[in-house]
Amino acid sequence: MTTKTALIIRHVPYEGVAGYRQPIEAAGYDVDRIDVTDPAFSSLDLREPDLLIMMGGPMGVYEQDTHPWIACQMRRLALRLEAGRPTLGVCFGAQMIAAAMGADVYAGPHKEVGFHSVTVHEHVPDSPLRHIASVPVLHWHGDTFSLPDNVELLASSHLYDHQAFRRGPNILALQFHAEMGMDPRFDAWIEQWPESVIEAGGDEASLRAAHDSLGPKAVAAGQGMIAQWLEGLR
Known part of the structure; x- marks a missing residue:
């Protein structure tokens, strides 16, 4: 039996697939990873993996002068999306999908940092996001x-x-991080971007406490969401 392949694109070392790895591997994928700093990255055909997962990062899609690999990745991503190949984008990865589809990506009026739930739209009855409804x-x-x-x-x-x-x-794009809540790299996020926590009106102690109390349930809900999405791939 041919093994299905999944490729994770990692934009920074401290933003990995985290809790989503479990349902991806359970669905039968052999998971590999490449960093955008890898010399081999620029020559990869992003249409080849059975599943492509693009994670987050502190850069903006519009910062292509500072990060030339963004334009390179976007061109190849657009080819994959045109082919309808299974693709998951998280945070910056979701913004990359939006931009490759022709949408505008821009700095918003607020920092959104912390644990809170999203409103899952009921007009999509088969939405895999039902797993995270009311879950911070x-x-x-x-x-x-x-x-x-x-x-x-x-x-x-x-x-x-x-x-x-x-x-x-x-093709699924998620701005939030339901993969995070039990991953030690969360500490690196706080250390890397303490100003973001403050700009969002929070503080480090409260965010760490929310992570400890809400994280496991968030990850379990996120895993259910990804498992359902993978089951529905065509």
Whole structure:
């Protein structure tokens, strides 16, 4: 039997697939990872893996002068999306999907950092996001995006309308981090971006306490969401 392949694109070392690895491997995927700093990254055909997962990062899609690999990745991502190949984007990865589909990505008016739930839109009855309805999940971003054409908006928050969307069964974009809540790299996030916590109106002690109390349930809900999405791939 041929093994299905999944490739994780990691934009920074401290943003990995975290809790989503479990349902991806349980669905029968052989998971590999590549950093955008790897010399081999620029020559990869992103249409090849059976599943592509793009994680987060502190950069903006519009910072292509500072990070030339963004434009390179976007061109190859657009080819994959045009082919309808199964693709998951998380936070910066979701913004990359939106931009590759022709949407605008820009700095939003607020930092959204901390644990809170999103409103899962009920007009999509088969939405995998039903698993996270009313479950506080981690948010950590300041950028947002316009909604691409021909997608379904799946969720919003009290700060940002566009929290999740999909195009057909195979392409899913998630602004929030339901993969995080039990991963020690959370400490690196706080150490790397303490100013983001303050700008969002929070403090480090409260965020750490929320992570300890809410994280396990958030990850379990996120794993259920990803498992359902993987089951529906075509």
